[in-house]
Amino acid sequence: MSxxxxxxxxxxxxxxAALSIEPNAEIIPCKTFDECFLxxxxxSSSKIIIPESNRITGNIGIEYLIFEYRLNIYSEYFxxxxxxxxxxxxxxxxxxxxxxxxxxxxxxxxxxxxxxxLVEHVRADTAGSAEMISKSKDKKKAAIASxxxxxxxNLEIIRTNIENEKGNLTRFLxxxxxxxxxxxxxxKYITSFLFKLKSKPAALYQSLGGFAINGVNLTKLQSxxxxxxxxxxxFLCDLDGHIEDPKVQKSLEELGLHCQDFHVxxxxxxxxxxxx
Numbered sequence: 001m002s003x004x005x006x007x008x009x010x011x012x013x014x015x016x017a018a019l020s021i022e023p024n025a026e027i028i029p030c031k032t033f034d035e036c037f038l039x040x041x042x043x044s045s046s047k048i049i050i051p052e053s054n055r056i057t058g059n060i061g062i063e064y065l066i067f068e069y070r071l072n073i074y075s076e077y078f079x080x081x082x083x084x085x086x087x088x089x090x091x092x093x094x095x096x097x098x099x100x101x102x103x104x105x106x107x108x109x110x111x112x113x114x115x116x117x118l119v120e121h122v123r124a125d126t127a128g129s130a131e132m133i134s135k136s137k138d139k140k141k142a143a144i145a146s147x148x149x150x151x152x153x154n155l156e157i158i159r160t161n162i163e164n165e166k167g168n169l170t171r172f173l174x175x176x177x178x179x180x181x182x183x184x185x186x187x188k189y190i191t192s193f194l195f196k197l198k199s200k201p202a203a204l205y206q207s208l209g210g211f212a213i214n215g216v217n218l219t220k221l222q223s224x225x226x227x228x229x230x231x232x233x234x235f236l237c238d239l240d241g242h243i244e245d246p247k248v249q250k251s252l253e254e255l256g257l258h259c260q261d262f263h264v265x266x267x268x269x270x271x272x273x274x275x276x
Contacts, residue, residue, distance in 0.1 A: 006048065007033045011148045013081060080167075083108060083163045102125050131153050184244040218239050
C-alpha cells in the first residue's frame with residue numbers, strides 16, 4: 001500500500017485532497033510541512049500532498065521547502081474549499097460566541113464572522129480546531145473546517161458554505177523522491193522548475209527572452225530570497241507545455257545560459273480545473 005503524508009490532522013483539506021487522489025493509500029498526518037518533506041526525502045516509496053496556493057489568499061508559503069528538498073512533482077490537484085461552521089451536537093448559531101480556525105480560513109469567512117459578531121481565534125489548522133471543539137464540549141465555541149472534519153470529530157454542521165466567495169480553490173502538489181514524468185502526448189502539461197540567475201545587470205530580463213521568442217507561456221514566476229539572504233534570490237516557475245516539446249526545450253536552453261543553478265521539479269498533466 002502506498003503512503004501519503006500530509007500536514008495537519010485527520011479531517012484537514014489536505015486529508016480530503018489525499019482521499020480524492022488515492023483513496024486506498026495509507027494517509028499519514030505530520031505536524032509540520034518540514035516533517036512531510038523530510039519523511040518523503042528519506043522514503044522513496046511514499047508521497048506528500050502539500051497545499052501550494054489558494055485562489056483567494058495566494059501562496060501558502062512552502063517555497064523554501066521546495067527549494068531545499070527538490071522533490072519531484074507528480075501532479076497538481078485543485079481542491080474546492082467549502083468552509084463550514086462546526087459546533088458540538090445540539091449547538092445553534094445563537095449559542096456561538098467564539099470561532100477557531102487557521103488564519104486563512106478565518107480571513108476567507110470574514111463576512112460571516114462579522115455578521116454574527118464572533119470572536120476569532122487563530123489556530124495552526126482547521127481540522128485541529130475541530131478536534132479541539134469536540135474535546136471542549138462548549139456550546140459557545142465553534143470551528144471553521146471541512147465537512148470531513150465534522151464527520152471525523154462527530155461535530156454538528158451549524159452552517160455550510162460560509163466562505164465570502166464561492167468557487168474558492170486550493171492548489172495541491174503531489175510530490176516524492178523518485179523522478180517520474182508522463183510521456184509527451186497530445187495533452188496539456190505543466191513543466192515546473194526553479195532557477196537562480198548569475199549576478200549581472202538585467203539578468204532576469206535577458207533570461208526570459210527565450211520564452212517570448214519561442215511562444216511559451218509562463219503561468220507562474222515568483223522570486224524568493226535564499227536562506228539568510230536578501231541579495232540572492234531563486235525563482236520558482238511553471239510553464240504551459242511538456243519539457244520534450246522543442247519550443248520548451250529551446251526556451252530552457254536559453255534560460256540555462258543565464259543561470260547559476262537550474263533544476264526541473266516536475267512535468268505533469270494540467271488539472272482540468274485550469275480550463276474553468
